[in-house]
Amino acid sequence: xxxxxxxxxxxxxxxxxxxxxxxxxxxxxxxxxxxxxxxxxxxxxxxxxxxxxxxxxxxxxxxxxxxxxxxxxxxxxxxxxxxxxxxxxxxxxxxxxxxxxxxxxxxxxxxxxxxxxxxxxxxxxxxxxxxxxxxxxxxxxxxxxxxxxxxxxxxxxxxxxxxxxxxxxxxxxxxxxxxxxxxxxxxxxxxxxxxxxxxxxxxxxxxxxxxxxxxxxxxxxxxxxxxxxxxxxxxxxxxxxxxxxxxxxxxxxxxxx
Amino acid sequence: xxxxxxxxxxxxxxxxxxxxxxxxxxxxxxxxxxxxxxxxxxxxxxxxxxxxxxxxxxxxxxxxxxxxxxxxxxxxxxxxxxxxxxxxxxxxxxxxxxxxxxxxxxxxxxxxxxxxxxxxxxxxxxxxxxxxxxxxxxxxxxxxxxxxxxxxxxxxxxxxxxxxxxxxxxxxxxxxxxxxxxxxxxxxxxxxxxxxxxxxxxxxxxxxxxxxxxxxxxxxxxxxxxxxxxxxxxxxxxxxxxxxxxxxxxxxxxxxxxxxxxxxxxxxxxxxxxxxxxxxxxxxxxxxxxxxxxxxxx
Numbered sequence: 075x076x077x078x079x080x081x082x083x084x085x086x087x088x089x090x091x092x093x094x095x096x097x098x099x100x101x102x103x104x105x106x107x108x109x110x111x112x113x114x115x116x117x118x119x120x121x122x123x124x125x126x127x128x129x130x131x132x133x134x135x136x137x138x139x140x141x142x143x144x145x146x147x148x149x150x151x152x153x154x155x156x157x158x159x160x161x162x163x164x165x166x167x168x169x170x171x172x173x174x175x176x177x178x179x180x181x182x183x184x185x186x187x188x189x190x191x192x193x194x195x196x197x198x199x200x201x202x203x204x205x206x207x208x209x210x211x212x213x214x215x216x217x218x219x220x221x222x223x224x225x226x227x228x229x230x231x232x233x234x235x236x237x238x239x240x241x242x243x244x245x246x247x248x249x250x251x252x253x254x255x256x257x258x259x260x261x262x263x264x265x266x267x268x269x270x271x272x273x274x275x276x277x278x279x280x281x282x283x284x285x286x287x288x289x290x291x292x293x294x295x296x297x298x299x300x301x302x303x304x305x306x307x308x309x310x311x312x313x314x315x316x317x318x319x320x321x322x323x324x325x326x327x328x329x330x331x
Numbered sequence: 332x333x334x335x336x337x338x339x340x341x342x343x344x345x346x347x348x349x350x351x352x353x354x355x356x357x358x359x360x361x362x363x364x365x366x367x368x369x370x371x372x373x374x375x376x377x378x379x380x381x382x383x384x385x386x387x388x389x390x391x392x393x394x395x396x397x398x399x400x401x402x403x404x405x406x407x408x409x410x411x412x413x414x415x416x417x418x419x420x421x422x423x424x425x426x427x428x429x430x431x432x433x434x435x436x437x438x439x440x441x442x443x444x445x446x447x448x449x450x451x452x453x454x455x456x457x458x459x460x461x462x463x464x465x466x467x468x469x470x471x472x473x474x475x476x477x478x479x480x481x482x483x484x485x486x487x488x489x490x491x492x493x494x495x496x497x498x499x500x501x502x503x504x505x506x507x508x509x510x511x512x513x514x515x516x517x518x519x520x521x522x523x524x525x526x527x528x529x530x531x532x533x534x535x536x537x538x539x540x541x542x543x544x545x546x547x548x549x550x551x552x553x554x555x556x557x558x559x560x561x562x563x564x565x566x567x568x569x570x571x572x573x574x575x576x577x578x579x580x581x582x583x584x585x586x587x588x589x590x591x592x593x594x595x596x597x598x599x600x601x602x603x604x605x606x607x608x609x610x611x612x613x614x615x616x617x618x619x620x621x622x623x624x625x626x627x628x629x
Binding site for chain 1: 466501504505507508511512515516517518519520521522523
């Protein structure tokens with residue numbers, strides 16, 4: 075483990091009944107790094123995220139954060155651990171406004187107690203939270219739709235709002251689950267730029283099927299197949315790896331970017 | 332014309348009490364997907380606490396405050412000690428669907444028995460905070476009383492308070508987020524189990540107010556709030572079970588409708604009328620009057 079290591083997963087295994095979803099997965103995220111997690115459908119990429127977020131409980135394995143061994147998180151403890159995640163299916167609250175959707179992500183910054191919160195007399199707190207939320211929305215260029223209901227937005231904008239909800243928590247580690255899914259070339263270009271800009275302050279793990287995005291933004295890549303890491307390295311190393319080519323494209327082809 | 336107006340006013344007063352019970356049911360349904368039949372028992376138990384304080388102090392409002400606190404504590408206790416355990420044990424299969432509902436029925440019976448053992452089965456009454464006599468306008472006395480006005484005012488105040496909590500505070504946002512999609516709310520750092528318990532406490536307090544208001548012009552017994560539960564449930568279904576605004580509108584529609592049946596058709600048809608409304612709504616608009624044709628969950 076290098077002194078730059080932020081997060082380390084050791085020997086992670088997850089079983090769903092008789093199926094080994096993950097088998098002895100090891101991975102390391104360094105500070106300021108964008109780490110890609112790729113693999114064919116069903117390889118176990120989202121399962122790694124779910125284990126990191128406490129949505130599923132690993133059968134074995136350990137987790138280190140800042141070099142300290144910690145328990146596998148509970149979902150509600152993620153924000154305090156400075157980990158934020160976006161979801162594959164966007165995961166916005168359709169009945170709530172865009173602003174409120176992002177406000178939920180700022181929950182950890184609320185300092186008022188229960189009674190003050192219930193009475194709505196935490197004005198200073200409220201003002202600071204609202205400023206954070208507006209800044210997060212503007213960072214992803216959806217500040218102008220803050221008052222609209224989430225279910226009235228175009229799909230690319232919902233993606234931006236879900237990223238804003240993750241960013242408003244000011245995470246040290248950002249888990250992006252297929253952020254480019256369903257986006258057009260213009261939005262993908264914007265996403266690439268955003269990820270490049272974020273990595274000075276936030277380390278990122280990205281699960282993505284768009285190889286253009288992965289090869290463009292990632293510093294290192296882990297490749298999963300049938301729940302096991304079959305390769306890791308820089309994008310160019312992974313691109314040339316025979317096991318990866320075989321897993322993705324079959325033995326006769328060669329991976330393309 | 333005068334009778335029409337009287338009927339409308341009394342309907343609003345009656346409907347506003349249904350609205351409280353309906354809201355209590357909706358709050359629990361949204362957060363746990365359980366129709367809480369024990370809500371009648373919780374409200375009744377809280378009202379007995381309110382009765383004790385009101386009859387000793389001879390101040391209705393002190394009794395109401397005690398009932399609200401008792402209702403909130405009972406509601407939170409039911410979730411913390413009962414529902415949380417149940418959800419951990421019955422997590423899959425048919426039991427997971429049926430067990431919570433059956434459990435609330437069992438809890439209703441248990442609360443009734445405890446109340447019966449403690450206070451007995453005889454009717455109790457609470458001194459109303461205002462006159463039950465009809466108001467006199469000019470030379471005409473109408474059956475709409477000062478108590479009816481007070482009930483409407485009290486319920487309005489509670490609805491406004493709830494609206495502020497849910498729409499303008501972080502706690503309300505957490506409650507709404509936890510109800511819509513607890514998995515996503517958790518990822519944002521919300522402790523959904525604790526938030527749900529707060530939701531149960533609010534529901535318990537609201538149910539207690541309904542119990543105290545009904546008892547102020549009626550009587551209290553271990554079974555006296557059963558009809559309120561039935562009408563509260565019908566109102567919640569009219570509103571679509573998910574929507575708090577819908578449940579209030581449903582309650583007012585039901586209250587006014589049943590009062591019209593009472594005044595223009597006959598007393599014996601009131602109970603049937605409630606169920607006819609329920610069946611019609613389920614057949615014509617099963618998602619309720621506030622349905623938007625879209626899933627609420629993210």
